[in-house]
Amino acid sequence: MQATLIYGAGDVRVENVPDPVLREPTDAIVRVLRACVCGSDLWPYKSRAATEEGERIGHEFLGVVEDAGSQVSGLRRGDVVVAPFVWSDNTCDFCREGLQTSCRHGGLWGANGVDGGQGEAVRVPQADGTLVKLPVEEDSELLPSLLTLSDVYPTGNHCAVTAGVGPGTTVTVIGDGAVGLMAVLSARRLGAERIILMGRHQGRTDLGRDFGATxxxxERGDEGVEHVRQLTGGDGTHAVLECVGTRQAIETAFAVARDGGTVSRVGAPQYDEVPMGFGEFFRNLTLTGGVAPARAYIEELLPAILDGTLEPGRVFDRTVSLEQVPDGYRAMNDRAALKVLIRP
Amino acid sequence: MQATLIYGAGDVRVENVPDPVLREPTDAIVRVLRACVCGSDLWPYKSRAATEEGERIGHEFLGVVEDAGSQVSGLRRGDVVVAPFVWSDNTCDFCREGLQTSCRHGGLWGANGVDGGQGEAVRVPQADGTLVKLPVEEDSELLPSLLTLSDVYPTGNHCAVTAGVGPGTTVTVIGDGAVGLMAVLSARRLGAERIILMGRHQGRTDLGRDFGATxxxxERGDEGVEHVRQLTGGDGTHAVLECVGTRQAIETAFAVARDGGTVSRVGAPQYDEVPMGFGEFFRNLTLTGGVAPARAYIEELLPAILDGTLEPGRVFDRTVSLEQVPDGYRAMNDRAALKVLIRP
Known part of the structure; x- marks a missing residue:
């Protein structure tokens, strides 16, 4: 079968790889219907050292169960399923608390002998815990929106939830990438009173307005901070959803937070330290968020997609075949595409 | 009258100052019954640059209302009152939200022409908002415990509350100073299942056990982290209450937090940055806390002191007269005293 491998910065290839087979009785084999490219895939795409051997890549996919191990009880051949971007047993104490990203028996896609998601098929470890059945057919028009349940939508949602967004909350969302737009959608869903989207790409911020940005x-940096403060009577907002991951973004986040407010971050940090000294202490600012336990949110987010109320799949603005995946990476890296959908 | 002034590092003097008078119709004059020395008073005591003019110091006191301005409606001459360590109007939006430390019309003691608390009397701005009436007489034996409501007890309580401590929570408290011990007491009050106190002064940790440490x-540093992890099956604790304020303490805090856990800090930070990079992000750690809005907690904490259930005043292990205040600073700075009570 065909799958995507990364060999180094800027070097993503689609190649023949062995078909996946069941290795553990808790595995399932999923034929991929849709996958996509994540903003976080761009970090290795920008910076990975070149290697002779490629590594499978991709961690967002949905597909059809083709086979399941003897200990898989909740799935059968033909089920349409979505996989969260971290696999997990969904039974350990961390999973039961909704922190499947810290599962005692879980792990990442495309690492330690586990397949990546940007391919024709995937061996799924801990299939009962990882996969969520979707009540749709293989040709459903909802597949793009359902695919967002794998990562980008729960990630935006995790940001808004951990920031404590609710009715009456004022919110700043930093970043108009796909995660930022999902944070807008999520803040709106949770009842935010006002949602200020910081972003400079009009096509994206227009979609952000559709999703609920007010x-x-x-502007960025000091000018951006000044503008948010102007909009909020000098105070800043209760919640700040930091969806970029750079040092500038997290500095901006603290600067636009209201005293007593919460900054939540879901952009993978490209920094080791954050500026939380005496000033932030005296203002009682909180920093929360982290890698999103997507699995914990899927059941809650699913109904509004199924009934058409919310269309998170609108973040996909380009569709490629598996062969065209390298073009998809280039387009996202050049910001020519917001988020690229893959149809193997 | 006599009051304490600081002239520089190690240079605290008790001198004659003018008697306080009402300046604003919202002021009150309070004759001080009890004051005390705070761990945070030791920061200027360790490091303040020498000046020709001294500055009033002290921010924890309780006393008797001697006079009140024309717009003070809730207090009358003779009322015994406690003052939180930040004065506030208690009516603005921040105050109504319980964040009196960010009051739009409030401020600090011993700054900008406002008296310090370590003296015979104090002019109290925003008296209606700031002062809380205590249903006791001037000679009550409860005065030491009631004085802790000014700062150290609500500060420990703020740490436990913002960390989300409740029934079933496992907690690490970093620091066996007065604030750390109040954090232990507060975690216990809130129902914590297990409270690990990190501290090396046996007299203090023994009191911590009395207050609820299990x-x-x-040990400190890596050894301390290792010991906490051993005690918790390798996981760390749900909540970590950081009551020191040094870089080492905050690093230890992240290292002993369980995945998904919360570090709350109430020790004034002696650092500008905290290590919250990719590792802490992937573990979904939260950093919260800050300067405690003591005013917000006083009514809630008062009953258990009045009925004798809790005795936070046990943190005072030395009592001095006003003239002996310089000795009190020395004793606390040398760690010969845990917390010094002042009887003017």
Whole structure:
């Protein structure tokens, strides 16, 4: 079968790899219907050292169960399923608490002999815990929105939930990438009173307005902070959803937070330290968030997609075949595409 | 009258100052019955640059209302009152939200022409908002415990509350100073299942056990982290209450937190940055806490002191007269005293 491998910065290839087979009785084999490219795939794409051997890549996919091990009880051949971007047993104490990203028996896709998601098929470890059945057919028009349940939508949702967004909350969302837009959608869903989206790409911020942003701030750095403060009577917002991951973004986040407010971050940090000294201490600012336990949110987010109320799949603005995946990476890296859908 | 002034590092003097008078119609004059020395008073005592003019110091006191301005409606001459360590109007939006430390019309004691608390009397701005009436007489034996409501007890309580401590929570408290011990007491009050106190001064950790600590870890740094992890099956604790304020303490805090856990800090940070990079992100750690809005907690904490259930005043292990205040600073700075009570 065909799958995507990364060999180094800028070097993503689609190659023949062995068909996946069941290795553990808790495995399932899933034929991929849709996958996509994540903003976090761009970090290795920008910086990975070149290697002779490629490594499977991709961690967002949905597909059809083709086979299941003897200990898999909740799935059968033909089920349409979505996989969260971390696999987990969903039974350990961390999973039961909704922190499947810290599962005692879980792990990452495309690492330690586990397949990546950007291919024709995937061996899924801990299939009963990892996969969530979707009540749709293989040709459903909802597949793009359902695929967002794998990562980008729960990630935006995790950001809004951990920031404590609810009715009456004022929110700043930093970043108009796919995660930022999902954070807007999620803040709206949770009842935020006002949602200020910081982003400079009009096509994206327009979609952000559709998803619920009430204001857009295009400036960055000090000017951006000043603009948000102007919009909020000098105070900043209760919640700040940091969806970028750079040092500038997290600095901006603290600067636009209201005293007593919460900054939540879901952009993978490209920094080791954050500025939380005496000033932030005296203002009682909280920093929360982290890698999103997507699995914990899927059941809750699913109904509004199934009934058409919410369309998170609108973040996909380009569709490629498996052979075209390298073009998809280039397009996202060049910001020519917001988020690329893959149809193997 | 006599009051304490600081002139520089190690240079605290008790001198004659003018008697306080009402300046604003919202002021009150309070004759001080009890004051005390705070761990945070030791920061200027260790490091303040020498100046020709001294500055009033002290921010924890209780006393008797001697006079009140025309717009003070809730207090009358003779009322015994306690003052939180930040004065506030208690009516603005921040105050109504319980964040009186960010009051729009409040401020600090001993700054910008406002008296310090370590003296015979104090002019109290925003008296209606700031002062809380205590249903006791001037000679009550409860005065030491009631004085802790000014700062150290609500500060420990703020740490436990913002960390989300409740029934079933496992907790590490870093620091066996007065604030750390109040954090232990507060975690216990909130129903914590297990409270590991990190501290090396046996007299203090013994008091910590009385207040509710279930385990004591005397080691610091990597050894201390290792010991806490041993006690918790390798996982760390749900909540970590950081009551020191040094870089080492905050590093230890992240290292002993369980995945998904919360570090709350109430020790004034002696650092500008905290290590919250990819590792802490992937573990979904939260950093919260800050300067405690003591005013917000006083009514809630008062009854258990009045009925004798809790005795936070046990943190005072030395009592001095006003003239002996410089000795009190020395004793606390040398760690010969845990917390010094002042009887003017």
């Amino acid at each position: 204001d857009v701030v295009a | 385990d004591v870890v005397a």
